[in-house]
Structure formats: C-alpha cells, structure tokens
Amino acid sequence: MGKKNGAVAFFDVDGTLVWHDYEKMRAMSAEERRELPPIKPSPAVYEAFSRMRAAGNLTFICTGRHLPFIPQTIRDLNPDGFVAGAGAFVCVGDRVVRAEFIERDLLLETARRFAAAGVDITLEGDVDNVELNPSGRPAHLPGSRLARTAEDAAELTVAHRYSKFCSNGVEERDLAPLRDFIDEHYTICDLQGGVLEFSMRGVDKGTGIEATLACLGRGREGTFAFGDSENDLSMRAAVETFVAMGNALPNVREVADYVTLTAAEDGVPAALERFGLI
Structure with missing residues (x-):
C-alpha cells in the first residue's frame, strides 16, 4: 500500500x-435540497488523487459523513x-480498525432531552439517519427516516447504531x-x-487519524490533513502539516500551517502541488 516512506494525506x-454555496443552500426548501444532484469533486481533484497514487502516496477520506452516506462520486x-x-x-483498505457508537441509554436520553426542548436533530448511524424533528419540519436529507417524538426515535433506532448527530439552523x-x-x-x-x-x-477526526496511522505503523512525519470547518481542527495535532482551505472558518485558518485556495478554486490540487506530493 503505497511507498514505505510516501506521504499520507487526509x-x-x-x-x-x-x-458548497452555503448561502444558496440555506435559501432552499427541504424538498429542493433533497433533489440536489450528488456532490462531485472537480476533474482536477480526481486527477490529483490519481497522481497521488502514482507517486506512491496514500490518501484517506476524513469526513463527518458516515460510510453509507459517502457517495460513489x-x-x-x-x-x-x-x-x-x-x-x-x-477502515484501512477493507480492514475496520475503529467503530464507536453512542450507548443506547445515552442515545435515548439525548432524543428525549432534545425533543422536550423542541430542537430538531439528525441522528447519524452506520446504516441510516433518523431525523428527530419535534418542530414539525419535514425531513431534509435523502433517505432519512422521520421521527416527531422521542418515542418515535426510540422505535426507529432500535435496530441500528448511531455515532453522532447534527442540527440545522439551530x-x-x-x-x-x-x-x-x-x-x-x-x-x-x-x-x-x-x-x-x-x-x-x-x-473526533484527530483520534480517527491516529488510529489510521497506528494501523499503518506510521508516525506524524510526512502526514497531511486538509479541512475547512471546526470538526477539522482536531486533525491539526494528529498530522505534521495541516492545510486550511481558503473558504475555511477563521479559527481553522488561524491554526493552519498553510492556507490554500478555496474549494471552488481547486485548493486541494494546488496545495498538493505546493508540497510536491503530485
């Protein structure tokens, strides 16, 4: 898998x-968001990943999305x-090296408290998403199952496991x-x-990267991470070089070793070239 001393990038x-044009997305209805086409990187990103492999470097997707919701693109x-x-x-190749889930009792207590407070959340798991929307809003993610009450959520989550949850517009x-x-x-x-x-x-993503590197028998030398949001901040301590996108939040850019172009401007390929990885 890659060269022994090749780089590892997340x-x-x-x-x-x-x-993503977040302003445009915020103005969309739930129905309009569900009808959006699958996300897709630019041709330059596909080419960059191909060149990374050809150079003997390793690439890992490091996302808040759960595995079933990472699209084919x-x-x-x-x-x-x-x-x-x-x-x-x-997972490294086909080998699963970490799988953490919210304990069932805590999951149910979380659903109860958020429902009582009238705060909508989406429970995200290894098989499905359950949107608990006590506000009465429709589900906004494709394939989500909809719960209105904590009791609904308890019934819909009994067969699967969940690792995190999100709120939208809270x-x-x-x-x-x-x-x-x-x-x-x-x-x-x-x-x-x-x-x-x-x-x-x-x-978090940082401890996920640590588990990956341990599986590979690698330290931090020659490791890179690319991100834009607060859940990417934990990657900073887990790698040697942390790259923030030009569209990253200010607190993410502040701690980055390097700030590249925005995602719309193909900042990932630009940074990979800057560091001689492609």
Whole structure:
C-alpha cells in the first residue's frame, strides 16, 4: 500500500474536496435540497488523487459523513481508506480498525432531552439517519427516516447504531437548556452553513487519524490533513502539516500551517502541488 516512506494525506469532503454555496443552500426548501444532484469533486481533484497514487502516496477520506452516506462520486477517488462519522469509524483498505457508537441509554436520553426542548436533530448511524424533528419540519436529507417524538426515535433506532448527530439552523440560545447535558457527553463543532455537529467526547477526526496511522505503523512525519470547518481542527495535532482551505472558518485558518485556495478554486490540487506530493 503505497511507498514505505510516501506521504499520507487526509481529506475532508464538504467544503474541501467539494464546494458548497452555503448561502444558496440555506435559501432552499427541504424538498429542493433533497433533489440536489450528488456532490462531485472537480476533474482536477480526481486527477490529483490519481497522481497521488502514482507517486506512491496514500490518501484517506476524513469526513463527518458516515460510510453509507459517502457517495460513489467520492469513492471514485479510490482512496486507501476512510475516517468516517467524524472519526467514529475507520477502515484501512477493507480492514475496520475503529467503530464507536453512542450507548443506547445515552442515545435515548439525548432524543428525549432534545425533543422536550423542541430542537430538531439528525441522528447519524452506520446504516441510516433518523431525523428527530419535534418542530414539525419535514425531513431534509435523502433517505432519512422521520421521527416527531422521542418515542418515535426510540422505535426507529432500535435496530441500528448511531455515532453522532447534527442540527440545522439551530441558534445558540436554543441550546441553552441543554448545555450542561451536551457539555457532559458531547463536543460541538460548527460545520458552516448553519449546521452544528455533536460528537462523542474523545471521538473526533484527530483520534480517527491516529488510529489510521497506528494501523499503518506510521508516525506524524510526512502526514497531511486538509479541512475547512471546526470538526477539522482536531486533525491539526494528529498530522505534521495541516492545510486550511481558503473558504475555511477563521479559527481553522488561524491554526493552519498553510492556507490554500478555496474549494471552488481547486485548493486541494494546488496545495498538493505546493508540497510536491503530485
């Protein structure tokens, strides 16, 4: 798998390998968002991944999306593995080296508290997503199952496991009654576009990368990570070189070793060339 001393690079998807116009998306209805075509990297990104392989370097997708929700357009990049679910799931080739899930009792208590507070969330798992929308809003993600109450969520989640959850369009004040519970069990990250991600404490992209490198028998030397949002910040300490996209949040750009062009401007291929990886 790659050259012994080749580089190992980890790539976020949304806002990094793929550009999103968040302002335009916020103005869309749930039905319009469900009808959007699958995300797809630019031809330059596909070419860059091919050149990475040819040079003997390893590539890993490092995303908040769970494995079943990584579209074929991203899999067609032919990475050497995945860090999915914001670090909860890791595979190197066909080998699963990490799989973390929210304990059932905590999942049910989370659903109960958020439903009581009237805050919509999407529970994201290894098989499906369950949108718990006490507000009455329709489901906004393709393939999601819809729950209105905590009891609905308990019934819909009984057969599968879930690693994280997200909220869409929720204001900080909406979380005030839940803050102590959240801080005890979860870490919150701003994913841009009005989306907040809630991950289990100690489970993030950084620890997912560490599990990947341990499986490869590699240290931090010759490792790179590319990202744009707060859930990418944990990658900074896990790799030698952290690259922020030009469209990254200010606090992500501030800690980066290098800031490349935006995703819309093919910032990933530009940075790979800058560091001599392609």
